[in-house]
Amino acid sequence: MISNNQGLVEKIVSEIVKRLLSYGDEPLVPIGVSNRHVHLSKEDLEILFGSGYELTKMKDLKQPGQYAAQETVMVIGPKGKFENVRILGPVRKETQLEISISDGFVLGLKAPVRESGKTQGTPGFILKGPKGSVEKEYGVIAALRHIHMPPDYAAHFGLMDKEMVSVEVNSPRRIIFHDVLIRVSDQYVLEMHLDIDEANAGGIGNDDLGKIVRD
């Protein structure tokens, strides 16, 4: 028994050490670029697609359990609309639309730069699906740029949940993003999320690497 346990412990320690070593000396972070998308509550999903409807997974996202659905909706603002806006699953407690500031000009609304979930007081919009429409009184944000970070990475580089850092990207249009929120969870895979405006301002594509530098 003891020798069995010891083998297990050694295996786990060895895996942790291997993972830490794979982080290297520099706090590098792969970047994921988010296009406009919507998260739906179960209630809104059923209004838009019909009673009892469930999302169909099209593609897994990098964060465990998150996926792009096959379904899309039309998003309508005071001045314009987007057809075929991707729904990300699974359903959430509250419906949330995430757009870039550029998208906001097309829709005719001003999405504040906010952390996901903090939608109180944001502008309203309309969603239209094959079975119905919902008019939301609030719920649109330009996502605050952030890093999904597993705890061992955070510990390795002395970073903390909710800390704000700067990230430098040596892309064709070299850039430093200040005010990048760190979110630490053992449910996360290491990934920095930027929107399309931010990615294009830096000439950045998916899986390009950013480097965390302190503010």
Add this chain to the structure above:
Amino acid sequence: MISNNQGLVEKIVSEIVKRLLSYGDEPLVPIGVSNRHVHLSKEDLEILFGSGYELTKMKDLKQPGQYAAQETVMVIGPKGKFENVRILGPVRKETQLEISISDGFVLGLKAPVRESGKTQGTPGFILKGPKGSVEKEYGVIAALRHIHMPPDYAAHFGLMDKEMVSVEVNSPRRIIFHDVLIRVSDQYVLEMHLDIDEANAGGIGNDDLGKIVRD
């Protein structure tokens, strides 16, 4: 005569000193945000709008002699188009389309990040006006971010024509742009040009101030 000349010299020196003092201790630069636009050659202008046509000024731009024309054109790429793209005057030696990287996705072409005028080898596109169309074999860029700088400002802060600097902006999405080209000319008014992607990535609006920091 001598006293007259002395009066003139004193006046000029006093004005220069006043202007230098107005620059302050920090190399601050007001920002101008450029939406997609086109510069036309005289030849292309006449194909699009008719023989002998001349542009009508709508609004002076900050750089002396430059203006937004009342006229617009349709820009057509392999995958999409933009109607009502503003023409900037006066006419130039060569036609040049300036778009953001986001615009490139809509048009279905990849505009390289280039200095104005360096259009060789860039993708082609079609322009359509009220009297005709032109198919350009090249001429579209995503403008390299740059600062128009008068010589006295450059001298005051020890900056040089063609130097690359970084610019920090303390906007709602604080950011540092690296690889910003300085262009010095006595024809210029101090102004940093960003495109819409870059401005939105930083939550930056017209006349916001950037601060030059060395690379």
